[in-house]
Amino acid sequence: MKPLLLLFSALLVTISIFTCSAFAADKAMFSTKPTLNHGEKWRIGYYEGGEYYDYKGWFIATIKGLMENGWIEKATIPVDKGEYTTGVWNWLTTKMKSDYINFVKDARYSARWDDTLRAVMTNDIINRLNTKKDIDLMLAFGTWAGKDLANNRHSTPTLVLSASDAIGAGIIKSNEDSGFNHIHAHVDPSLYKRQILIFHDVIKFKKLGVAFENTVNGKSYAAIETINKISNQKGFDVVPCYTQSDIANQKEAGESVLKCMQKLSTQVDAIYVTQQGGVNSETISQIVEIANANRIPTFSQAGSQEVKQGLFMSISNSGFKYVGQFHAGLIAKIFNGAKPRQLEQIFEGPPKVAINLKTAQLIGFDPPMVLLGAADELYREYK
Numbered sequence: 001m002k003p004l005l006l007l008f009s010a011l012l013v014t015i016s017i018f019t020c021s022a023f024a025a026d027k028a029m030f031s032t033k034p035t036l037n038h039g040e041k042w043r044i045g046y047y048e049g050g051e052y053y054d055y056k057g058w059f060i061a062t063i064k065g066l067m068e069n070g071w072i073e074k075a076t077i078p079v080d081k082g083e084y085t086t087g088v089w090n091w092l093t094t095k096m097k098s099d100y101i102n103f104v105k106d107a108r109y110s111a112r113w114d115d116t117l118r119a120v121m122t123n124d125i126i127n128r129l130n131t132k133k134d135i136d137l138m139l140a141f142g143t144w145a146g147k148d149l150a151n152n153r154h155s156t157p158t159l160v161l162s163a164s165d166a167i168g169a170g171i172i173k174s175n176e177d178s179g180f181n182h183i184h185a186h187v188d189p190s191l192y193k194r195q196i197l198i199f200h201d202v203i204k205f206k207k208l209g210v211a212f213e214n215t216v217n218g219k220s221y222a223a224i225e226t227i228n229k230i231s232n233q234k235g236f237d238v239v240p241c242y243t244q245s246d247i248a249n250q251k252e253a254g255e256s257v258l259k260c261m262q263k264l265s266t267q268v269d270a271i272y273v274t275q276q277g278g279v280n281s282e283t284i285s286q287i288v289e290i291a292n293a294n295r296i297p298t299f300s301q302a303g304s305q306e307v308k309q310g311l312f313m314s315i316s317n318s319g320f321k322y323v324g325q326f327h328a329g330l331i332a333k334i335f336n337g338a339k340p341r342q343l344e345q346i347f348e349g350p351p352k353v354a355i356n357l358k359t360a361q362l363i364g365f366d367p368p369m370v371l372l373g374a375a376d377e378l379y380r381e382y383k
Helices: 002-024 053-068 086-094 115-132 142-149 191-203 216-222 224-234 250-264 284-293 304-308 318-335 357-362 369-373
Strands: 042-048 101-110 137-141 158-161 183-185 207-213 237-243 270-273 298-300 313-315 353-356 375-379
Touching: 042 115, 042 142, 053 086, 053 137, 053 158, 053 318, 086 101, 101 115, 115 142, 137 142, 137 318, 142 158, 142 216, 158 318, 191 224, 191 270, 191 298, 191 313, 207 216, 207 224, 207 250, 216 224, 224 237, 237 250, 250 284, 284 298, 284 357, 298 304, 304 313, 304 353, 304 375, 353 357, 353 369, 357 375, 369 375
Parallel strands: 042 101, 042 137, 137 158, 158 183, 207 237, 207 270, 270 298, 298 313, 353 375
Antiparallel strands: 313 353
């Protein structure tokens, strides 16, 4: 029990330092006070590679952050089922009230995980930014969107949100420098390392199963490089299983994940459930059923929303609240004169974990008190 306590203590100290620095280390100080763009409202656009649960969570949390900062009038935000954000966008463009911001009605783009559509859409967006010039800020969700807009083909301020590994994917130059004055990408350099270390410290697994798409992007999403480094340090084996993720047929992607879950559940003693197209609201219950039936502990890379749905544990993201506040602050500073490149990219949330006690019971794991004490979110049931 002592090593676990020491690990969590060290984690608390490390994250507290980074969390404070994320708000204090901007290269220049900028106001976050609501302001107009030369008497006009600021215009925001949205681009995603395809629908994904995290994008919806980050987007809604950012809107709430703007509400808290006075940029948008406080109101109840409608929530789409599953991964969709179309209802949220429709509300923003028709019923949201703000004296300072306008979400441009026809400026929500989704490539729907289709490579052909993605290429056409990227050109359309960049052409619009350069010629029509009716968007003041782009929100680019995920690795696809980040890679498509993090370049010198345009100069519109762009925030890249929810990209698993912005550096490894080639979106930005480094943690400290995006490489482009108009680009900013959130990074949490040690997130996946913290996740694997905590999971290993709790479960002491000898074989860790990881399902991911065997592509550059797929490996980046799953943090395979980080996992392999830790496996060498801690002496456990990594058992891979290859899936399909960034494809237009998301049903096929989901089926590939479920096949891997069935396979891995007979080969490993723990599974790291990574972010990918096939892990979604349609498959998560089946993933949970397969793992729990085989008494396999699971760790959600995506966060506590999947723990709420039955995966064993994760690092708590408190409903994306803190990362949403971070991005709302970035938007406010950009609208007050900051260049995206001038703003701190590193942000780490508060050091808490999420645990599903029902799942712990089903897999035969009795959580120690030190683990429960470090939990910000405890779920006693799941649907």
